[in-house]
Amino acid sequence: MISNNEMIRIRRQMQRRIRDVVAERRRCRELDPATYPTAAVPSGADQEVCVADNGPG
Template sequence: MISSSEMIRIRRQMQRRIRDVVAERRRNRDLNPSLSPVTPAPANADQEVCVADNGPG
């Protein structure tokens, strides 16, 4: 069984790894904007608006 202190250590290690990966992805995105998964639409582009169908009533 894992002790409480080991769980805390593992959790902190995982959080540190996640933070490092997020920071690396942010740096890469800032250095190369073409890799960004979301590109804003041009200001004059038509936008489609979808309305949710919540059923009868």
């Protein structure tokens, strides 16, 4: 069974990975707007993902 500390660590790791991917995609759009014609129009997918901590389980 996964302990509470492990669950918190995994959740934080997932949040970091999501934030890194979002930042990388944003950098790509800024560097090459021709490849991403919708870069000037932010969508819901462009916003940073925040995961609520609802406690264990």
